[in-house]
Each structure stands twice: as C-alpha cells, then as structure tokens.
Amino acid sequence: MFKTIGVIGAGQMGNGIAHICALSGAVVKMLDVDKAPLDEAxxxxxxxxxxxVDRDSISPEDKDAALSRIETGSDYAMFSDCDLVVESATENEELKREIFRDLIPHLRDDAIIATNTSSISVTRLAANTDRPDRFCGVHFLKPVPAMRLVEIIRGLATSEDTFEKCRDFAEKQLGKTVAISEDFPGFIVNRILLPMVNEAIYTLYEGVGTVTAIDTAMKLGTKHPLGPLELADFIGLDTCLAILNVLHTDLADAKYRPCPLLVKYVEAGWLGVKTGRGFYDYSGDQPRPTR
Structure with missing residues (x-):
C-alpha cells in the first residue's frame, strides 16, 4: 500500500484521484499552479x-477522515516524502515533460511516478525522467470515484516491481478492476471509444442526423447509457481532440483524423459541460442541442 500519494493537477481527473486515494487511507498531497482550482477541488x-454518505456507501466519519488526509499546495517540494506521484495534467505532452522536470529533483530515489495520460506513449514520457524503470501508466476514467476500470500501461523500461505495485495500488488499495494495455496510442478504451465519438461528429457534420437523432439512435440502438455527443461533452471536446490528434499523428492513419466540426467547436471554446456549451447548451434547466 502506498501511504503518501502525490497528485499533480486539481482538475476533473486529479480531484477524483485525490478523492479515492484519501478514502483508501493514504495521505494525499494535491498540487496545482493556483489556489483557486485547489479550493474548488x-x-x-x-x-x-x-x-x-447519502447512499450509505461511506460513513460521515469516513468523509471527515478522508478530507483530513488531503493537503494542497503549489510547491513540488511537498512531494519529498511521497511513495507515488500521479501526474494528471492536461493531455499535452510538452506540459507533462515540464512537470516531470520540475518534479524529479524533489522525489525520493525509490518513489514511483504514474501518469494518468489517456493516449500519450508511456515509454516516451518515461524517457524524459530519471527513473523510466519506476514509471508506469495508470489511466483512470471519469468520473474517477464511480468508474470501476483502471488501465495499467507498462512502458518499455517499466520494471516488473513497479508494474506489480501499480496494479496492486489500483486493485487492492483502490478496489478497481484493472485492464492491462500495451503501450500503443490511446491504449484500449480510447483507441476504441474516440473513433466512435469522432464518427458521430462526422455524422452530424455531414448532415446525416441531428444531435438529438444521433444520441437517441445510439442510446436506444446500442444500449449505451449516453449518446456519443453527450459523452464527448462530458469528456471535454478539447480532451477528445487531443486524444484524436495523438492517434492520428502516432498511428499515421487517416481514419483517426479529427472531424473539422470538432476542431471548430474547440476553437470557439465550446468544450462541453465544463464551459456550459458544446454539442449541447447547458445554460438552462435541460441541455439543448446547439445544432
């Protein structure tokens, strides 16, 4: 069990990772560049x-204890006693590299780095650190507390000890179900999911169906709990575009080319639920299609 865990990034993924790690009994140190996102998290x-607590899945005492175990800050020195640090920043490779450069001087020699990247090569990220053997992909899905799956991705240099510790962390400490993925772009879930989302956006772009028709057809026709355009808004259209760009660039296959309509929405700042507007407008009581 990892007793002290660092989490880099207080956004939608980072706060969920901090949440479940604190509930597991670990001391959690959550870092972000500003105080505001940390307070919001x-x-x-x-x-x-x-x-x-309302669902009786934990007690009020469990809640209070978990919150008491979460520390926040903006100085990487806070990670000096961490057994594991989970990087959960925006899906931008250069940003992640900068984070690792700032992080490494403050880590213990035996500390493990995990990346929550949803598509970028774990091997390539690990090569930008001083410990590629103690570096592993640990990909949580959103919303982290509710989603049972964690993908574990072994980089080319990841040691067997690091791999087993990360798998035990997900399975035994956090109670998640693990799927082991090879280190290929998008891993398993996003390699399959994002092309489906992208095709739904192309279907809208080409006028085959409306937003409502596409989501209704997929929910009722395939028993998906969310339609693909609803799901894209929930994931974040900027995140969808970032993953598709990795798939398109790294696999060099035109079938992963992001739909121009997705690019336009991201350029407009219509990123989905988090900005109040994407394929749906979330400003009213009920989401309304924007096309």
Missing part, C-alpha cells in the same frame, strides 16, 4: 463524499 471532493 476540495469543495467538489467534499460534495462527492456527501453523495457517498
């Missing part, structure tokens, strides 16, 4: 813990 974690 703590508030969201508290709200999500309250929902678990």
């Amino acid at each position: 703590l508030n969201l974690i508290s709200q999500n813990l309250d929902r678990q």
Whole structure:
C-alpha cells in the first residue's frame, strides 16, 4: 500500500484521484499552479463524499477522515516524502515533460511516478525522467470515484516491481478492476471509444442526423447509457481532440483524423459541460442541442 500519494493537477481527473486515494487511507498531497482550482477541488471532493454518505456507501466519519488526509499546495517540494506521484495534467505532452522536470529533483530515489495520460506513449514520457524503470501508466476514467476500470500501461523500461505495485495500488488499495494495455496510442478504451465519438461528429457534420437523432439512435440502438455527443461533452471536446490528434499523428492513419466540426467547436471554446456549451447548451434547466 502506498501511504503518501502525490497528485499533480486539481482538475476533473486529479480531484477524483485525490478523492479515492484519501478514502483508501493514504495521505494525499494535491498540487496545482493556483489556489483557486485547489479550493474548488476540495469543495467538489467534499460534495462527492456527501453523495457517498447519502447512499450509505461511506460513513460521515469516513468523509471527515478522508478530507483530513488531503493537503494542497503549489510547491513540488511537498512531494519529498511521497511513495507515488500521479501526474494528471492536461493531455499535452510538452506540459507533462515540464512537470516531470520540475518534479524529479524533489522525489525520493525509490518513489514511483504514474501518469494518468489517456493516449500519450508511456515509454516516451518515461524517457524524459530519471527513473523510466519506476514509471508506469495508470489511466483512470471519469468520473474517477464511480468508474470501476483502471488501465495499467507498462512502458518499455517499466520494471516488473513497479508494474506489480501499480496494479496492486489500483486493485487492492483502490478496489478497481484493472485492464492491462500495451503501450500503443490511446491504449484500449480510447483507441476504441474516440473513433466512435469522432464518427458521430462526422455524422452530424455531414448532415446525416441531428444531435438529438444521433444520441437517441445510439442510446436506444446500442444500449449505451449516453449518446456519443453527450459523452464527448462530458469528456471535454478539447480532451477528445487531443486524444484524436495523438492517434492520428502516432498511428499515421487517416481514419483517426479529427472531424473539422470538432476542431471548430474547440476553437470557439465550446468544450462541453465544463464551459456550459458544446454539442449541447447547458445554460438552462435541460441541455439543448446547439445544432
């Protein structure tokens, strides 16, 4: 069991990872560049813990104990005693490399780095650190507390000991189900999911169906809980575009080319639920299609 865990990034993924790690009994140190996202993350974690209390999945005492184990800050020195640090920054390879450069001087020699990347080569990211043997892909899905799956991705240099510790972390410490993926772009889930989402956007772009028709057809025709355009808004259209760009560039296959309509929405800042507008407008009581 990892007793002290660092989490880099207080966004939608980072706060979820901090949430479940704190509930597991670990001391959690969550870092972001500004105080505002850290305060927002703590508030969201508290709200999500309250929902678990209301469902009787945890006790009020469990909630209070978990919150008491979360520390926040903006100085990488806070990670000096961490057994594991999970990087959960935006899906941007250069940004992740900068984070690792800032992080490494503050780590213990035996500390493990995990990346929550959803598509980027774990081997390539690990090569930019001083410990590729103690570096592993640990890909959580959103929303982290609710989603049972974690993908574990072994980089070319990841040691067997690091791999087993990360698998035990996900399975035994956090109670997740693990799927082992080879280190190929998009891994398993996003290699399959994002082309489907992209094709749904092309279907809209080409006028085959409306937003409502496409999502209704996929929900009722394939028993998906969310339609692909609803799901894209939930994931974040910027994240969808970033993953598709990795698939398109790294696999050099035109079938992964992002739909121009997706690019336009991202350029407009229509990123989905987090900005209040994507393929749906979330400003009212009920989401309304924007096309």
